[in-house]
Amino acid sequence: MLRYLAGATAMALIMSGAAFAQDHDHDHDNVTLYRVFVGDHAEPRVTVIDLQNHDHGEEGHDHDDETWTFDTTGQVKLFGVANGAVVAAVQSDDDAVHFFKSGIELHNHGDHSDIEIADPEAIPTVLTGPRPFHLVDHGGKVVINYDKGGYAEILDGHHLSHGEVEPVKFPQSRAHHGFVAPLGSAWLSTVASDTPVEGDASVPRLGLQAFIEDGKPAGDLATCTAIHGEAFSGAYLAAGCREGVLTATAAADGVSYKMLEYPAELPTGETTGTLLGSTAIQVFLGNYGPKGLVVVDPVDAPSFRYIELPFRRVDFALDPAKPANGYVLTEDGTLHRVDLLKAEITASAKVTEAYSMDGHWNDPRPRIAMAGDNIVMTDPNAGLLRVISAETLEEQETIQVEGKPYNLAVVGGSGVVHEGEGHDHAGHSHGDPKIYTGIFEDSQIADRPLSDYAGDWQSVYPFLQDGTLDPVWDHKAAKGSKSVEEYRAEYETGYRTDVERITIEGDLITFYQNGEPIEGRYAYDGYEVLTYAAGNRGVRFIFSKTEGDEAAPQFVQFSDHGIAPAKADHYHLYWGNDRAALLEEVTNWPTYYPSTLKADDIVKEMLAH
Amino acid sequence: MTRWLIHTVACIVITFGAGAAQAENLNVVASFSIIGDFATEVGGDRINLKVLVGPDSDSHVYEPRPADAMALMRANVVLTNGLEFEGFMDRLIAASGTEATVATLTDGMDTMEEPGGGHYHYVNGEAIFHAGAHDPHAWQSVANAKVYVANIADVFCDADAEGCQTYRANAERYTAKLDALDAAIRADVAALPNDRRTVVVAHNAFRYFEQAYGIHFLSPQGVSTESEAAAADVAGLIRQIRDTGAGAIFAENISDTRLLERIAAESGLRLAGTLYSDALSAPGGPAPTYLAMMRHNAGAITASLSSH
Incomplete structure (x- = not known):
């Protein structure tokens, strides 16, 4: 085996000893590194844990996994951004956004010294502002909406990955719980009504509109009442509304909108408020009320295909490696695999105790995220991370985490094959961020x-x-x-x-x-x-x-x-x-x-x- | 190639295993409209055809849809161009989990290399580089079209042995039409004055046509970034247009005309019509089939160069 040491950082050397000790035969050595960022429910703290992929059935792997802990201002919601180089920690109740370099950002250009699988590291600059909430990471930009500020802040993802936090303000006419997202050459922003509201009541939201970067309108309002839950897939942005799901796509002369109305056969009285977008095929998975999911096709009929869940949904995620699959955890503690093409549940397994959806939306309940062939789930009441095989839905391992592990984000090797092609034609494609760092599967x-x-x-x-x-x-x-x-x-x-x-x-x-x-x-x-x-x-x-x-x-x-x-x-x-x-x-x-x-x-x- | 053969065997076994299944048509997915037309000619009424990228659409920027993945899931045979033409195909195949025979129709073809490692598409006024070692637009020479047709007949025969005679007969009949088309294009070009052989297009998709028929195509090349698409390059192209005495500028059905209008304005050449490069027209248009498309393109080019 070729060992190359020059320029490797101290961290990389530590990892080579502990984590990659099995790399004696590189034909069979799929080195995979996933790093899990976990926020505590009560304490202002983020814990970072490295998972190792023991994919040759090695027995009794003992866990001397690396862990790190960072203090924040309050409870965090975590987002992997800038191709996984950075994790953003949005603290809505505490008016702050912290950023962490994930440490797996490294650009491995060649066989030489820029190898640094480094420690995760807090970026010193912390954004503060009135109730930061939705974060959109698209087209090389990271955009955070300040729900009580009446503005969003736009960050450049590439600069962010180098620790530079240089926000540009995007003004909105009225503060509201919304989002701002780049689409083609336009900026789409949710728009609030100017109807007065009492006290803390939420400001009614009217729809979506295109603006230029200084906040001047560049098109008409597309109605989407109570708009919420944006996602990108293929050429489309989609968001849920009272009327249906609104889609937006870049057209030669601006933005083209289409309202996909909820069809009559869906249960009445429910709406979509959260959407996930697939990275491989142009399709969205959304909720439809608390007990239903919808597969949303922005182009072909039927626009909606309904999947009824046996219990209310706690959290859901899409599988970037097997794009036909999504996973949803229901309140009875069961994890289900959903086939987006068939629009049905194809497997279910009990993975934790029940977590009732009664009570406040922000009560401690599990969250799930994909890590390659596994699903990582926080289990706040058990104080655990559970690593569950996506294929069998069987638990692979558990990792103890102090406190009540809650929101999470995973960065690292994911097996996504989507290199140099697809919807993002802006600039040159860096392809899979993990490949950049020299972490990839032979099949890639x-x-x-x-x-x-x-x-x-x-x-x-x-x-x-x-x-x-x-x-x-x-x-x-x-x-x-x-x-x-x-x-x-x-x-x-x-x-x-x-x-x-x-x-x-x-x-x-x-x-x-x-x-x-x-x-x-x-x-x-x-x-x-x-x-x-x-x-x-x-x-x-x-x-x-x-x-x-x-x-x-x-x-x-x-x-x-x-x-x-x-x-x-x-x-x-x-x-x-x-x-x-x-x-x-x-x-x-x-x-x-x-x-x-x-x-x-x-x-x-x-x-x- | 070995992999496809293994899949083919699996398909045959399944087909025989199903017994009466042979009464059913072969489910064929074609990646884009031109291959779809070839498949129709060879398969006739023995196949059910689904074309992924339809008329007047650019395969390069296509975003695969759930219905495409479902069609792949049901397919017995998937026909692709290869040479990195269909950038979406690998992830679509992965998403669908299809076990169909996936045939790359340019396999075994004498393909041309891309001089700059790729070529440019113009979408919504932006230049998008389509990287690839080989020029994928092989169908632009009729000789290559015959290879596509022969390859399709082979794939269909492997997947549906009972229909093989029909497929071979259809391919033979269609190939005779292709031979006649090839001769007609050569005759048209031969009738042009020797110094009238150059036209301008936005997207360099006609190099096989150029190689086969001796019409020289100029197009903006060597653009380094989208945003610079480019003043510099258009200037170079204008110079080339003057140097070569190019006779006409053509729009393309898959691109918008903004860039070409600029070139036309700056070079003093007129926009002489629309060529069909990477997709057929809709059924009512001038190029709903490959034969019609090639006749239309050759006719438009020779007309623009002979009238002056």
């Missing part, structure tokens, strides 16, 4: 064409030599465990090359070595998976020379943060005539960025990672 790896690397590329080594990259070493030293000089020295070895430019067109790679072009034609020669000391992995995509100059290397091996077809935005290249020996090369990794990028852009790009 796919052959890649040379065209992923097509283009005109420049070495960054000259920028290291002339000092342009110095801010990058400062930045790394501030964040990491080494000094500026140590980082510079490491990258001096890493980046060193006399091939200052590479062009790739079709199967032709031209290396410009000290100004002289050397050409070769290359054919795909498979990929190799390397496992690093931290337990995460990288994939080398290898091409071998079919013809060309004698001086052109027999093999080139690309490493970037992708594991399946997607255009590279930069890469590390290894070349030589011995395929196997190249795989052992871990200190020199010449690195190339598009020739069109200026030095400043490259510095920015590096600082951003």
Whole structure:
């Protein structure tokens, strides 16, 4: 096994010892890491627990799982945002929003030092404002509505993942329990009526309207009385209303709305107020009153398919890995698997004691979230996290958590295969955030064409030599465990090359070595998976020379943060005539960025990672 | 390929096991309208066909629906183009859990590489890069259409041995029509003056047509980001239009015309009509079948280049 230590943080090293000790055979080594953030019901506290996926039936795994604890202002509702790099803790009753770096954000561009499966970390900046409530994470933006503030705050997800909390205010005409969400080039906001209300009574909500970022209307109000519970799937946003479910989608000339009215055959007097959106097929799962679910299809008839639950719903979730499935926990303590295509319950199992839905909505009751092949459930009265197999609905393990574990969010490996395609065409797709960190299943790896690397590329080594990259070493030293000089020295070895430019067109790679072009034609020669000391992995995509100059290397091996077809935005290249020996090369990794990028852009790009 | 064969065997077993099931039609899902038309020609009334991405729709930005997953679940055979044309297909297959034979119809075809590692689509005025090592628009040459048809006949024969003779006969009859179409397009192009061979399109979907018939297509290329789509590139294209003496600009049924109107205004060329690239037209339109589509495209192009 290839062990690569340089640049790994102290945390990564600890994890390699404890959590990934079984990585002796990387053919069978599906390293998977899920990190559960749990909020206590009573105490202002978030506990973070690492789950390990023991997926080869190992016996008696003892739990020396890593845990961390963070203080907050009050009770939290947790959201994994910015591709799982950050967890937001919204504290509606205490007017605060804390953010945590999940620690699994790492951008594993190559086989070198940016490996940091780090501790989760509180971001020092805390947002405060009157009753923050709904949080929307879509299109690279994180938007928090302040229900008593009359505004929302918009954060950039990418900046947030670097700990930068820089909210932009989006004003609303009246404070209300609503949400704001980006859709195409517009901002959709719920709109409240101006009817006066007594005391703490909730402000009536009229519907949804498009605005520009400063809060000026950009379209007419789409009526959706008492609008609540927004979700995205495919090209659509959907929200529940008294009349039905309102859908909105970006159109060439703004936003196109459609009200899907509740059909007559649904039980009367109920509505949809909470929706979940599938990431794989364009479909929503919503509640319909307390004892029903509806599968909502924004395009095809029937728009609603009803699933009756045997008891009232406590919580529900969709399975990103098996997109036809959802899971719902009912108050009798039974977990049900729901097939969204058949619109029926396909399996049920008792997983906890009963938790009656009588009483306040915010009484301590279990919450569920997906973690790959498992469902993680908080069990507040038992003081436990229960890890339940999604396939069998059998309990796999329990983890004790002090206090009353309540709301939760899970980040980490999930097995979602949705890379570089789908509804989010804004900017380049980073694909699955877990792949970024080098945590993925073998089944997610796919052959890649040379065209992923097509283009005109420049070495960054000259920028290291002339000092342009110095801010990058400062930045790394501030964040990491080494000094500026140590980082510079490491990258001096890493980046060193006399091939200052590479062009790739079709199967032709031209290396410009000290100004002289050397050409070769290359054919795909498979990929190799390397496992690093931290337990995460990288994939080398290898091409071998079919013809060309004698001086052109027999093999080139690309490493970037992708594991399946997607255009590279930069890469590390290894070349030589011995395929196997190249795989052992871990200190020199010449690195190339598009020739069109200026030095400043490259510095920015590096600082951003 | 091995995987599909295994599935095929499973299908046959199921079919025989069901006994009377052979009286039932083959359930076929085609990923988009052009493949759907080929399937209709080969399958005739022995198949029930569901087309996922319908007329005038762009497969690249398609969002699969629950009904699609359900159709896949029921399907015996799923026909796809491959070459990364249908980006939604893998997750749809995963969602449906289908056990149908999934056939990639461009398998074994002599495909062209994408020079820049992909091509651009223009949706709601934005450029969207469609990455892929090979140009997926193989149906734009009639010679390739014959390969699609032969592949479909093979897949149908594997799935429904009893109908095989019918499928082969249908394919043969249709292939004769394709041969006639191919000859007609060549004759039309040959009649053009030698210096009138270049037109402009928004989306570079006609490289197989270009290779087969010698009409040169210009399109905006090499755009690095959506937002920059791009002043710079349009300028380069305008220069190319002047240098090559391009004769006309064509809109496309799957794209909006905003970008083309800009190119037309800046180059002084006129918008000479609509070409059908990645989808057929609706039944009442000028290109409801593959034969009609190719006749329409070739006719529009040659008319625009001969009239001047």
